[in-house]
Amino acid sequence: MLLLAAAFVVGFVLLLYMVSPLISPKPLKLPGAHVVVTGGSSGIGKCIAIECYKQGAFITLIARDENKLLQTKKEIEKYSVNDKQVVLCISVDVSKDYEQVENVLKQAQEKLGPVDLLVNCAGTSVTGKFEAIEVNSFERLMAVNYLGSVYPSRAVISTMKERRMGRIVFVSSQAGQLGLFGYTAYSPTKFALRGLAEALQMEVKPYNIYVTVAYPPDTDTPGFAEESKTKPLETKLISETSSVCQAEQVARVIVKDAIQGNFNSSVGSDGYMLSILTSGMSPVTSITEGLQQVVCMGIFRIIGLFYLGSFDSIVRRCMMQREKSESTDKTE
Numbered sequence: 001m002l003l004l005a006a007a008f009v010v011g012f013v014l015l016l017y018m019v020s021p022l023i024s025p026k027p028l029k030l031p032g033a034h035v036v037v038t039g040g041s042s043g044i045g046k047c048i049a050i051e052c053y054k055q056g057a058f059i060t061l062i063a064r065d066e067n068k069l070l071q072t073k074k075e076i077e078k079y080s081v082n083d084k085q086v087v088l089c090i091s092v093d094v095s096k097d098y099e100q101v102e103n104v105l106k107q108a109q110e111k112l113g114p115v116d117l118l119v120n121c122a123g124t125s126v127t128g129k130f131e132a133i134e135v136n137s138f139e140r141l142m143a144v145n146y147l148g149s150v151y152p153s154r155a156v157i158s159t160m161k162e163r164r165m166g167r168i169v170f171v172s173s174q175a176g177q178l179g180l181f182g183y184t185a186y187s188p189t190k191f192a193l194r195g196l197a198e199a200l201q202m203e204v205k206p207y208n209i210y211v212t213v214a215y216p217p218d219t220d221t222p223g224f225a226e227e228s229k230t231k232p233l234e235t236k237l238i239s240e241t242s243s244v245c246q247a248e249q250v251a252r253v254i255v256k257d258a259i260q261g262n263f264n265s266s267v268g269s270d271g272y273m274l275s276i277l278t279s280g281m282s283p284v285t286s287i288t289e290g291l292q293q294v295v296c297m298g299i300f301r302i303i304g305l306f307y308l309g310s311f312d313s314i315v316r317r318c319m320m321q322r323e324k325s326e327s328t329d330k331t332e
């Protein structure tokens, strides 16, 4: 009886593996595709643009600083694989005015054709204790990180639906999967992207459009270096429990997942665990992925509880040390 049950389970899993490729999206062909990368002049966005260009795509880079854009354009052009490839630069703030974003994307599509892949990577961060963060920073971060992804996506979605093809990537963060000390202004903006992505994916899947949410870990970029200058001690110590990734590595994973049409894109073993743990009701792109979530969820929750315990103890220790040094200061 036991043998029969085991044979049934193995047979069922094998069957799932066999039908899995039938329900997965067809990979996007990057050669000749038009890829738009917001935040493409620096860090992860720049590496994503390079990775796509190396695979034969036409690139539109979007950011505010024109000089940085032109410098990046030159850098990317070194990787051309054919002499037809173009890198277009557009200087615009993606978070300010929807009509302006729509207009510049219309112009880019007139020059390089309809957008096949949009990567929403423009973003910024502010860390600090909740009460120490300027109130307008909460608004600014929500504008850049959230609305700055809504506007470009809204501007290209109708054409993608007409063509019944397209890919949209939202670059969230591991801080968009769990809330950590110091990230009260940043985390909610990255959590918001997940909600947007889930709802949008359900709307556009019948049109053969696939949405990817990327959750990069700490990554060595100019933005990360800037953020590190003002990180509270607690945030630094928690961050140090995992290593800092290279932007090239993160970009390669994001581009691969976007090509495959995977909803979830994570880097490394921590990223894999967090994505399984937070999968909730998010879409899966293959049965294999769903099976991994079902099997691993419980054990990863146990590991996650240990992590949470160690983070809480870091926060408690920092508070006690601070109070101790404040009281010695007072007695002196």
Ligand SMILES: NC(=O)c1ccc[n+]([C@@H]2O[C@H](COP(=O)([O-])OP(=O)(O)OC[C@H]3O[C@@H](n4cnc5c(N)ncnc54)[C@H](OP(=O)(O)O)[C@@H]3O)[C@@H](O)[C@H]2O)c1
Binding pocket: 038, 039, 040, 041, 042, 043, 044, 045, 062, 063, 064, 065, 066, 068, 092, 093, 094, 095, 121, 122, 123, 124, 125, 144, 148, 171, 172, 173, 174, 215, 216, 217, 218, 219, 220, 221, 222, 223, 224
């Ligand atoms: N680095 C990390 O550790 C890490 C980890 C997880 C997630 N992320 C996310 O990954 C993305 C890229 O991060 P990064 O570290 O590579 O950042 P970065 O080096 O600071 O680059 C940010 C890019 O976004 C552009 N940008 C910023 N605000 C903009 C706006 N309002 N309109 C148009 N472009 C704008 C910047 O150019 P201009 O300033 O010229 O506009 C730049 O090209 C962000 O969304 C970030 O939240 C980063």
